Amino acid sequence: MLKIFVLIKQVPYLHNLEIDRRTGTLIREGVENIINPDDLYALELGLSLKEQYDGEITAMTMGPPQADFALRECLAMGVDHAILISDPIFAYSDTLQTTLVLKEAFDNIKDYDIIITGSQTSDSSTGQMPYQLSEALDIPLITDIFTMEIKDHDFYCHRNFGHESQHIQTGLPILVRTQRHFNEPRHISLKGIKRAFEKEIEMYNFDTFNCPDYLDGCNQSPTRLVKTEKIILKRKNEVIDGTTKDKIERLIHIMQEHGIERIWTGMSQDE
Amino acid sequence: MNFELTQRQQLVRRSVRKFAEDVLAPVAPIFDKEAKYSEDIVKELSKINAWGIQLPEKYGGAELDSISYAITIEEISRICASTGLMLTVHNSVGAFPIYKWGTEEQKEKYLYDIATGKKISGFSWTEPNAGSDAQGIECIMIQDGEDFILNGSKIFVTNGAIGSVLLIGTRYKKENGQSGIAILILEKDMDGYEIGQPEEKMGMRGNITTSLYFHNIRVPKENVLGSLGEGFRIAMLTLDVGRIGIAAQALGIAQAAYEHAVEYSKGRIQFKRPISQFQGISFKLAEMATKIDAARLLVYRAAYNKDKKERFSKESAMCKYYAGKIAREVTQEAIQIHGGYGYMKDLPLERFHRDAAVTTIYEGTNEIMKLIIAQQILRGNL
Numbered sequence: 001m002l003k004i005f006v007l008i009k010q011v012p013y014l015h016n017l018e019i020d021r022r023t024g025t026l027i028r029e030g031v032e033n034i035i036n037p038d039d040l041y042a043l044e045l046g047l048s049l050k051e052q053y054d055g056e057i058t059a060m061t062m063g064p065p066q067a068d069f070a071l072r073e074c075l076a077m078g079v080d081h082a083i084l085i086s087d088p089i090f091a092y093s094d095t096l097q098t099t100l101v102l103k104e105a106f107d108n109i110k111d112y113d114i115i116i117t118g119s120q121t122s123d124s125s126t127g128q129m130p131y132q133l134s135e136a137l138d139i140p141l142i143t144d145i146f147t148m149e150i151k152d153h154d155f156y157c158h159r160n161f162g163h164e165s166q167h168i169q170t171g172l173p174i175l176v177r178t179q180r181h182f183n184e185p186r187h188i189s190l191k192g193i194k195r196a197f198e199k200e201i202e203m204y205n206f207d208t209f210n211c212p213d214y215l216d217g218c219n220q221s222p223t224r225l226v227k228t229e230k231i232i233l234k235r236k237n238e239v240i241d242g243t244t245k246d247k248i249e250r251l252i253h254i255m256q257e258h259g260i261e262r263i264w265t266g267m268s269q270d271e
Numbered sequence: 272m273n274f275e276l277t278q279r280q281q282l283v284r285r286s287v288r289k290f291a292e293d294v295l296a297p298v299a300p301i302f303d304k305e306a307k308y309s310e311d312i313v314k315e316l317s318k319i320n321a322w323g324i325q326l327p328e329k330y331g332g333a334e335l336d337s338i339s340y341a342i343t344i345e346e347i348s349r350i351c352a353s354t355g356l357m358l359t360v361h362n363s364v365g366a367f368p369i370y371k372w373g374t375e376e377q378k379e380k381y382l383y384d385i386a387t388g389k390k391i392s393g394f395s396w397t398e399p400n401a402g403s404d405a406q407g408i409e410c411i412m413i414q415d416g417e418d419f420i421l422n423g424s425k426i427f428v429t430n431g432a433i434g435s436v437l438l439i440g441t442r443y444k445k446e447n448g449q450s451g452i453a454i455l456i457l458e459k460d461m462d463g464y465e466i467g468q469p470e471e472k473m474g475m476r477g478n479i480t481t482s483l484y485f486h487n488i489r490v491p492k493e494n495v496l497g498s499l500g501e502g503f504r505i506a507m508l509t510l511d512v513g514r515i516g517i518a519a520q521a522l523g524i525a526q527a528a529y530e531h532a533v534e535y536s537k538g539r540i541q542f543k544r545p546i547s548q549f550q551g552i553s554f555k556l557a558e559m560a561t562k563i564d565a566a567r568l569l570v571y572r573a574a575y576n577k578d579k580k581e582r583f584s585k586e587s588a589m590c591k592y593y594a595g596k597i598a599r600e601v602t603q604e605a606i607q608i609h610g611g612y613g614y615m616k617d618l619p620l621e622r623f624h625r626d627a628a629v630t631t632i633y634e635g636t637n638e639i640m641k642l643i644i645a646q647q648i649l650r651g652n653l
Contacts (some may be wrong), residue, residue, distance in 0.1 A: 118472035
């Protein structure tokens with residue numbers, strides 16, 4: 001049976017995020033948390049693979065205890081199992097430390113065929129994790145696929161690469177990073193919600209898999225978020241005075257400054 | 272006392288809201304304008320188990336609690352009240368009585384198709400001469416061997432056009448010569464079952480309301496719900512449940528109008544500032560928010576009591592009375608805040624107002640709600 005793992009992250013709903021001016025980090029208290037939007041495409045891919053190849057699908061996340069709600073949502077969507085990796089020691093892990101914890105988790109799980117991720121998280125937007133994890137686990141990573149097939153424990157797929165369509169064949173296990181809008185994530189059914197809360201969420205912490213000492217999110221992460229600033233987009237207004245001809249010339253000049261090269265004004269040459 | 276929704280209930284709200292915004296938002300104005308519904312939507316609703324929200328899993332239902340049910344109807348109605356109506360009538364007064372009072376044979380025969388949306392159900396009591404006076408129904412069935420022969424008509428039947436399993440109230444002659452009231456399970460394809468023309472309505476236009484005519488329908492005895500003389504009691508208990516759904520629907524409509532009003536008032540600039548900064552407008556918003564919150568608490572409390580198997584007749588009448596009343600008020604004020612734009616059909620505000628109007632009328636008018644509440648109070652249920 002195909003063992004599918006989908007990695008998800010719980011993120012704050014970006015609609016009304018504020019930044020703490022003192023610490024320079026996002027204020028997460030009182031903000032609604034959701035499954036990272038890009039991860040929904042990964043979940044949909046995992047669920048359709050499960051249906052197609054009679055597999056078993058597990059959603060896994062690393063985060064604070066309340067991230068279990070995101071996993072309930074995955075269970076409601078139809079995944080079979082859920083794993084929450086949570087330990088105060090892992091707090092403040094950067095992408096590398098997170099990858100190393102995930103590696104420990106997969107070394108512990110041992111039996112996996114396909115690991116699926118989204119393209120990036122909406123609260124940090126690094127997109128580094130799939131690359132790092134494939135390296136850590138020493139398995140192939142394929143990004144931006146648009147068709148796939150599994151035959152005799154081999155994985156065949158098409159992926160877009162610039163203007164090329166690449167046909168790829170590889171053995172399992174592999175890591176697949178989905179692209180946005182590559183499929184249409186299913187709606188959650190009420191029956192799914194009912195069942196999601198009848199299942200157990202498996203808990204992993206520092207002691208579960210004999211973590212090496214260097215897995216210390218706060219003190220060992222090589223990168224550190226120093227400050228977060230809110231970007232405020234402001235429009236620059238310019239009032240153009242003069243005759244119609246002056247205005248048109250100024251307008252054309254501004255457009256040329258912005259790299260718009262072909263401008264048709266409708267005016268004849270001698271006008 | 273705990274005012275927090277459980278995680279499961281929170282997830283119901285989030286998921287149904289997402290579904291409604293994705294699937295129903297594009298079609299809601301079309302359903303209203305063209306007074307139609309679509310089979311595709313019926314199928315989409317099946318996928319999320321919206322036809323069997325509380326029915327047991329063994330019949331294909333989602334087996335959720337009553338607050339989750341209220342939240343589902345609220346969230347669907349926030350986007351498309353007509354679809355909310357189709358669902359609430361089907362779930363609460365179509366499916367529920369069969370589950371509660373039906374024989375095992377009746378449950379086996381109907382509930383699976385009902386829970387999966389293969390058959391849409393409904394409940395019809397109102398007749399030309401029997402509205403608030405529910406005892407005044409004139410449909411009549413006469414025993415003929417092992418069957419009954421049914422004659423009469425029903426009006427204003429919600430789900431009349433799409434319903435294929437309809438519970439209807441009818442009179443029958445008791446052995447002592449007096450007449451009693453029974454409920455029959457009718458099927459659309461029974462000989463003599465005629466569906467009338469769609470009614471032209473003010474609101475809820477996406478739900479095709481019709482009359483039903485019964486011409487000498489031969490109904491087998493097995494289609495009586497509960498025992499013969501129990502009809503009126505079952506109907507009243509069923510409507511207690513139905514009212515929670517109608518209240519939830521009114522709540523959803525009010526919520527939609529309120530959200531539009533808040534957004535609009537923050538963006539609409541007059542006298543060089545957003546109109547939300549004027550007390551005249553902000554006080555309206557404050558009133559709307561308070562009314563909606565109070566209505567929501569009443570609705571969830573009635574649902575909670577139902578699940579706790581406590582009395583909820585008064586509570587469901589209260590929540591329906593209040594949610595319907597404030598839905599009318601809130602949708603009207605939302606139009607006022609939008610000014611001329613609110614009156615235009617380009618925005619959904621006037622639709623909300625038209626849809627809200629019936630919530631103080633059907634499943635018992637607000638005047639009847641007050642009668643029920645008063646009866647309960649005077650009986651000592653203070």
